[in-house]
Amino acid sequence: MTIYGPHKASLKAVMDSFEKGIRAYSEKEKEKTGEMLYEHLSYRLKAEDSMKEKLTRKGFPLTAESAFYAVKDAIGFRMVCRFVDDIYENVSRLKALPGVVVVKEKDYIKNVKPNGYRSYHMILDVTAPYEDARGRDPGHFFIEIQLRTIAMDSWAALEHEMKYKHEVKNAALISRELKRCADELASCDLSMQTIRNLIRKT
Secondary structure, eight states: OOTTGGGHHHHHHHHHHHHHHHHHHHHHHHHHHSSOSOSEEEEEEOOHHHHHHHHHHTTOOSSHHHHHHTSSOSEEEEEEESSHHHHHHHHHHHHTSTTEEEEEEEETTTSOOTTOOOOEEEEEEEEESSOOTTSOSSEEEEEEEEEEEHHHHHHHHHHHHHHHOSOOTTHHHHHHHHHHHHHHHHHHHHHHHHHHHHHHHO
8 A cells, every 4th residue: 555545646746736837937937038947946756665764763653644744745846046046036936836835944045054054945835626635625735845056956965975875984074074165155156146146237
């Protein structure tokens, strides 16, 4: 029996519809300015083994209701943007999509994590015309989305590799170097944003 029960198709439909909504507003922006609002967009339905492992680790029962509502990341999106301002523009556009209510958001760009991690995280409650794990139709579905610049995304991938590698020599040194790189990349992101603003004013 799938951890998502008979509603796995609903989750996929919600995910695909949400992707279309993002693509639609970004393509409209491209028609006006010649540029998309993001560089890359990836998304996934959390693998069942990963969902079961997370629910077990957090002490939740292995049920469809837990998979839908307990950890709130059955559907995950990652948006990679070229400039910091694009992240905040996308945040505004995402909040304006039909049926979307923000459940939680964390701005790790303005409030950087101690290790240097920068990103914008959102948990969205999306109402959609599909039955959910509580029998509601239209149902409620949670979507987790992370928004980063290209530099932030590259750094996060490197930090993730170090974090999940079982044995890392000179871990303390690498952590210090990662923090230094994070600060330098943030400075570059700010400079790039400033340059773009100057170009657009001319």
